[in-house]
Amino acid sequence: MLKKGFPRRIIKSTARILYHVLLVALSAGIAFSLPITVSFIARNFLAYWSLVENEKIFLMSVEIALAILLILFFNYVGRSWKDGRFAKMARGAGMVYFFSSRGPLALRRIKRLKEVQGFVRDVLVISSTGYRTFVDPKGDLHKVLQNCREAKIMLLNPHGVGARSRANSILDPNVTPENFNEQIKKSIEFLKGLKAIQKNVKLKLYENSPLLKLVILGDYIWIKHYHPGLDVHSLPEFVFEHNQTPGSLYAPLYQYFLTRWGDLDIPEYDFETEELVYRDETGNERVRKRFDEGQPDIPQSAADNFIPKTDTPTPHDRLQPWRLSSPE
Numbered sequence: 001m002l003k004k005g006f007p008r009r010i011i012k013s014t015a016r017i018l019y020h021v022l023l024v025a026l027s028a029g030i031a032f033s034l035p036i037t038v039s040f041i042a043r044n045f046l047a048y049w050s051l052v053e054n055e056k057i058f059l060m061s062v063e064i065a066l067a068i069l070l071i072l073f074f075n076y077v078g079r080s081w082k083d084g085r086f087a088k089m090a091r092g093a094g095m096v097y098f099f100s101s102r103g104p105l106a107l108r109r110i111k112r113l114k115e116v117q118g119f120v121r122d123v124l125v126i127s128s129t130g131y132r133t134f135v136d137p138k139g140d141l142h143k144v145l146q147n148c149r150e151a152k153i154m155l156l157n158p159h160g161v162g163a164r165s166r167a168n169s170i171l172d173p174n175v176t177p178e179n180f181n182e183q184i185k186k187s188i189e190f191l192k193g194l195k196a197i198q199k200n201v202k203l204k205l206y207e208n209s210p211l212l213k214l215v216i217l218g219d220y221i222w223i224k225h226y227h228p229g230l231d232v233h234s235l236p237e238f239v240f241e242h243n244q245t246p247g248s249l250y251a252p253l254y255q256y257f258l259t260r261w262g263d264l265d266i267p268e269y270d271f272e273t274e275e276l277v278y279r280d281e282t283g284n285e286r287v288r289k290r291f292d293e294g295q296p297d298i299p300q301s302a303a304d305n306f307i308p309k310t311d312t313p314t315p316h317d318r319l320q321p322w323r324l325s326s327p328e
Contacts (some may be wrong), residue, residue: 005032094248096220097239110237111140114217118144121218124257126168127152128210128226132233133181140185140216145191150200152261153191157205158184159292165209168229195271203269204261206277214257218242221253 066147090098099106122191123144127133131154134141158181167180177241188203195201213232215222219242224235240250260266267276269291276289 006321010166013258018131021022024074036202044286064124092245094240094245094250095238096241097237099237102233110246113239114140114215114222115143115147118217119147120149122216123148123151124214124216125151125259126210126212126214127155128163128181128182128213130190131144132186133215135183137186144217145194145199148199150202151194152202152204152269154204154206154260154266155187156210157182157207160205162207163248166226166294169233171229172231192271201271203271204266205269206260206263206266212256216254216257219250221250245315 006324024080038265090096099110099170118141123141125133125141131139133139134145138141163184164177166279167175167177191201191203213226219243221240222237223240224232224237226232227235232305240248240253241249242248266280267278267289269275270288271279273288276291277285278287278289280286297298
């Protein structure tokens with residue numbers, strides 16, 4: 001049975017072969033035409049020069065045209081050199097994609113990349129409401145969550161101060177704390193539906209205002225930042241890849257998610273009982289609270305020296321062989 005992408009690979013292979021054939025034919029044509037071209041120039045150069053040497057306007061025009069071409073050429077060389085430096089810095093930081101706009105073509109490419117990168121992989125997400133990200137059928141992660149292996153999602157607690165402050169900071173009059181909270185509840189219902197069909201989905205609800213929109217799809221991290229007063233979907237998006245470069249930002253961003261996920265003050269949402277579950281350092285349940293009752297008063301001392309417990313390998317485990325023998 002032919003695979004889905006087989007015709008496309010055949011077309012690409014044929015196009016590459018035709019390209020090389022055309023390139024060889026063009027090179028051969030130029031090589032065979034050189035004797036005729038040189039002979040023509042040698043016979044006619046003096047005749048043409050005698051016609052144009054006294055044409056001062058023509059010579060001035062040629063000089064101006066050459067000056068413009070030289071300016072454009074050196075500007076292009078300088079810009080290419082600067083672009084090369086920036087590309088080298090981006091590779092050193094592990095960045096492989098940058099999307100500055102959200103036009104139709106960019107949206108289509110972003111969605112396609114995320115679907116490929118997240119297929120049957122672990123998906124880790126920190127977002128605000130999650131509605132436009134994975135509840136909306138047009139969202140980037142709508143199909144990703146349906147096809148992933150495991151999903152760990154962190155959203156704002158709709159009853160917390162962070163959700164209210166984020167909604168109030170957006171200048172759009174259509175964004176209010178009420179519809180903001182409604183979007184979060186719809187996201188919870190969507191995840192509950194995935195849980196009902198035996199998807200391995202875990203949800204945590206945090207209280208403070210969002211800082212980063214972080215999506216980890218296997219070896220790729222997609223990141224934006226929440227700017228006060230601006231819709232996060234209007235801001236640029238950066239993509240970092242897991243590699244063996246010590247300077248890559250993949251490792252600290254991955255560790256950032258693990259730290260937030262392991263925070264003892266961030267409860268897990270129980271889809272069956274609709275309760276918030278708070279756990280201790282060993283992962284044992286210590287207190288439950290109804291979802292609509294808010295956050296209980298829990299001492300901070302337990303979280304001061306907390307090292308997140310997770311069965312997901314840490315970046316230091318994944319980025320061998322340059323892992324240090326002892327943490328700094």
